[in-house]
Amino acid sequence: MSKSIFKKLLFSYLVLVCGFTVQAQRILQLPEEPLAIESPGFIIDTVIDARQIKPHIGVVQDGKTKNVLECNFPDQLPTYLKGYLQRNFSTQGEPLTLIIDELWVSDEKKGL
Numbered sequence: 001m002s003k004s005i006f007k008k009l010l011f012s013y014l015v016l017v018c019g020f021t022v023q024a025q026r027i028l029q030l031p032e033e034p035l036a037i038e039s040p041g042f043i044i045d046t047v048i049d050a051r052q053i054k055p056h057i058g059v060v061q062d063g064k065t066k067n068v069l070e071c072n073f074p075d076q077l078p079t080y081l082k083g084y085l086q087r088n089f090s091t092q093g094e095p096l097t098l099i100i101d102e103l104w105v106s107d108e109k110k111g112l
Helices: 003-023 077-088
Strands: 025-027 042-049 058-061 068-072 094-100
Touching: 042 077, 077 094
Parallel strands: 025 068, 042 094
Antiparallel strands: 058 068
16 A cells, blocks of 8 residues: 555544544533522632543433533633633622532433
8 A cells, every 4th residue: 555545544534533523522501590509708710620531521422322422511611610600600709719620420320
């Protein structure tokens, strides 16, 4: 096999695999409603992502194909969570830093 054909095949394979990888994820969004906590006396000023596994926040199973999909928020975890908390949590009080050591989302199987 010539180098030219091999390079074309390898490139095509990588494009195909990357294309499926990009599509094989589920985007999760938290409900936009105020959290039911009355005046906690603090605000979340900074969010730090200290998780060991950072590329995604968990896995879910696609209902139609039964494929396992990575799930993520629409933006990076610190950016998304900070924005969500600014919109739905206390806006007054002492600024605190939220450090996330562990976060994992997955499906729960329920018996019939």
